[in-house]
Amino acid sequence: MATPRFPLWEVFIRSRTGLAHRHVGSLHAVDVASALEAARDLFTRRNEGVSIWVVPSASISASDPAEKAMMFDPASDKIYRHPTFYEVPEDVGHM
Amino acid sequence: MYTQGLTPETETPVRAIGDEAAMARFQARIDAEQRIEPNDAMPAAYRRTLLRQISQHAHSEIVGMLPEGNWITRAPSLRRKVALLAKVQDECGHGLYLYAAAETLDATREQLYDDLLAGKARYSSIFNYPTPTWADIGAIGWLVDGAAIMNQIPLCRCSYGPYARAMIRVCKEESFHQRQGFEIMMTLARGTDAQKRMAQDALNRWWWPCLMMFGPPDTQSQHSDTSTLWKIKRFSNDELRQKFVDATVPQAHHLGLSLPDPKLHFDEISGHWRYGDIDWEEFRQVLAGHGPCNQERMAARRKAHDDGAWVREAALAHAEKHKARAA
Numbered sequence: 001m002a003t004p005r006f007p008l009w010e011v012f013i014r015s016r017t018g019l020a021h022r023h024v025g026s027l028h029a030v031d032v033a034s035a036l037e038a039a040r041d042l043f044t045r046r047n048e049g050v051s052i053w054v055v056p057s058a059s060i061s062a063s064d065p066a067e068k069a070m071m072f073d074p075a076s077d078k079i080y081r082h083p084t085f086y087e088v089p090e091d092v093g094h095m
Numbered sequence: 096m097y098t099q100g101l102t103p104e105t106e107t108p109v110r111a112i113g114d115e116a117a118m119a120r121f122q123a124r125i126d127a128e129q130r131i132e133p134n135d136a137m138p139a140a141y142r143r144t145l146l147r148q149i150s151q152h153a154h155s156e157i158v159g160m161l162p163e164g165n166w167i168t169r170a171p172s173l174r175r176k177v178a179l180l181a182k183v184q185d186e187c188g189h190g191l192y193l194y195a196a197a198e199t200l201d202a203t204r205e206q207l208y209d210d211l212l213a214g215k216a217r218y219s220s221i222f223n224y225p226t227p228t229w230a231d232i233g234a235i236g237w238l239v240d241g242a243a244i245m246n247q248i249p250l251c252r253c254s255y256g257p258y259a260r261a262m263i264r265v266c267k268e269e270s271f272h273q274r275q276g277f278e279i280m281m282t283l284a285r286g287t288d289a290q291k292r293m294a295q296d297a298l299n300r301w302w303w304p305c306l307m308m309f310g311p312p313d314t315q316s317q318h319s320d321t322s323t324l325w326k327i328k329r330f331s332n333d334e335l336r337q338k339f340v341d342a343t344v345p346q347a348h349h350l351g352l353s354l355p356d357p358k359l360h361f362d363e364i365s366g367h368w369r370y371g372d373i374d375w376e377e378f379r380q381v382l383a384g385h386g387p388c389n390q391e392r393m394a395a396r397r398k399a400h401d402d403g404a405w406v407r408e409a410a411l412a413h414a415e416k417h418k419a420r421a422a
Contacts, residue, residue: 005205006411008198025261026195028204030414042188045181046268065135 008057009035011042013049021053029054125326130256133199141325142200145255148327149197154211154218156190158392162226163235171229178275179232185272189265196257212397220378221308223386230283230290230297236276238298238305238343244273245339246309249329258327277346284350291351298347299355306370307378309336315375337367344368 006028012021024043029035035054043049063071079085088095121138124131131137160183167183170176194204210216221239226232247269250262283294310316310332322328330338347354358371380386 005203006407025192025264026198027191030410031417034410034414042191045184045188062134065132 006030009039009054010057010060011035011039012053012055013039013043014051015049017050021051024048026057122324125254125324128326129254130259131254132256140321141327144322144325145258145327146197146200146202148322149193149200149258150202150207150210151217151219153190153193153197153207154216155222156186156193157211158218158222158396160186160190161392161395162222162224162388163232165226166229166232169229170232175279178271182236182272182275185268189261189268192261192264193258196255196261199257208400212393212400214384214393217382219308220381220386221304223381223388223392224300224304225388228293228297230280230293231301233276233279233283233294234297234301236272236274237280237346238276238301239308240269240272240276241343242305242308242339244269245335245342249335252326252329254326280350280352284352294350295352298352302355303373303377304381306336306340306373307375307381309333309339311375311378312373340368340370 007030008026008028010026011024013024014021027035027038027042029038032054036052039052039054044052075081117136118138121131121136121141131141163179163183163186167176167179170179194207197207198204207216211218221242226235244266247262247266251259251266253259253262280294280298283290285291313331313333316332323331344354344359356371358369360369361367362369381389384390
């Protein structure tokens with residue numbers, strides 16, 4: 001008999017108060033409550049977190065790597081968006 | 096570890112897929128040390144090689160809980176028991192990280208489980224050896240995890256992103272596994288004569304199977320070339336085996352234990368410990384299912400899976416019921 005399918009969840013952990021939740025991995029669970037419990041057991045055995053998010057993997061939409069150039073290249077020649085583009089005389093000090 | 100040299104001998108590696116230009120672009124990304132991610136274009140053979148390696152690695156973590164789980168209830172002190180529990184729990188988690196990495200290559204978790212239970216998938220030969228004494232738990236942590244770490248550290252730089260990230264987590268968590276094993280061996284080696292004999296006996300039984308963990312010698316390894324080209328593998332089987340021997344022999348001497356290899360000697364010129372001939376026929380027999388515990392391991396996995404069926408069904412039914420009530 002084939003094993004029944006459990007939905008897939010993406011897990012995000014906030015490691016310390018004030019930091020953002022960060023993707024740590026994924027797991028299978030039947031519902032939100034069991035996904036949260038499984039995420040605690042799987043990803044926070046050594047106090048790695050103070051908060052967990054679980055998101056159904058099917059709810060995540062990703063950009064297409066084939067369109068990477070179209071998505072991100074327009075930003076690469078806009079060096080004027082970076083502070084180092086602007087010259088400040090040395091005697092003005094750190095700015 | 097856990098993953099090398101387990102390829103069925105009938106399978107021929109296929110390298111070229113798609114058009115030449117796409118292959119060249121892919122190789123250029125690998126050569127530039129860029130990580131390949133799940134939704135990137137990749138050759139079918141790259142995907143297949145990784146899926147086989149990652150799933151074998153995952154199965155090994157799961158089956159690997161059995162030899163050590165055997166001693167949880169009989170650990171000689173509370174300190175040893177909590178350490179062993181934590182270690183076995185880690186192995187379970189490592190199996191789950193690896194299954195999740197394998198799933199990014201279009202495998203389903205259920206198919207991976209079913210392949211293992213049906214005997215279609217392989218796991219490391221090392222877990223088909225028995226753990227008759229407490230010293231075996233020390234030897235596993237010290238030697239088996241030592242060999243695993245030797246293999247897993249370079250895998251943290253593997254070209255496939257999800258596998259590399261899983262390995263980083265695994266290596267970080269595993270750092271205590273080898274130390275707790277060495278501590279057990281050290282305690283026994285400093286104990287009574289009977290305890291020291293027990294430690295020596297465990298070392299004698301585990302040494303050669305541990306050297307086999309790195310897979311067949313480079314002259315016989317089938318997939319090394321493409322795996323190296325694609326930066327899945329960073330070191331050859333023999334290179335990793337030599338690193339392990341060089342690191343481990345002085346540790347054994349420190350314990351006052353001897354290694355079961357009359358040909359073992361230090362080669363002043365190369366600076367390496369040279370070891371005797373490995374019994375590759377034993378390795379082939381264990382992989383073919385004729386090791387001391389192959390049947391016992393698979394029977395234990397199948398029983399656990401079957402006994403858990405009602406829990407999975409109940410969990411799904413419970414989730415459905417709550418969804419229906421909320422609707």
